[in-house]
Amino acid sequence: MMSNIKDETVMFNFGADDDKAAKALCLSCRAMLEKGYSPINQLVGYLLSDDPAYIxxxxxxxxxxxxxxxxxxxxELVRFYLENNENIKKGTE
Structure with missing residues (x-):
């Protein structure tokens, strides 16, 4: 029986980098903090469900x-995390 699993890495590339996502995330986080919500919990809820009521x-x-x-x-979240995680930059855990 042959496996359909590929051993090659697939490249995934988005469009041009811009700061729209960063600005929207920052604005949303400030707005949620002002209202007493946890931005982390609310954003995770939104990203998992696509339900805008979390924002x-x-x-x-x-x-x-x-x-x-x-x-x-x-x-944007992954980019920011990877660019700002000192352990990744140093190659340590």
């Missing part, structure tokens, strides 16, 4: 987040 409408945050795809938001 407050305060400061128009819900509309700003909805202008972007969840893939764009995830890309």
């Amino acid at each position: 407050t409408s305060n400061r128009n945050a819900r509309n700003e987040i909805r202008r972007l795809g969840r893939d764009e938001l995830l890309e």
Whole structure:
């Protein structure tokens, strides 16, 4: 029986880098903090469910987040994490 699993790494590439996702995330986090919500919990809920009710409408945050795809938001979160994690930069755990 032959396996259909490929041994090659597939390249995944988004469009041009811009700061729309970063701005939307920052705005949303500030808006959620102002309303007493945990931005981490709310963003995870939104990213998993695609339900905009997890994002407050305060400061128009819900509309700003909805202008972007969840893939764009995830890309920004992963990029920021990898660029700002000292252990990754040093090659340590």
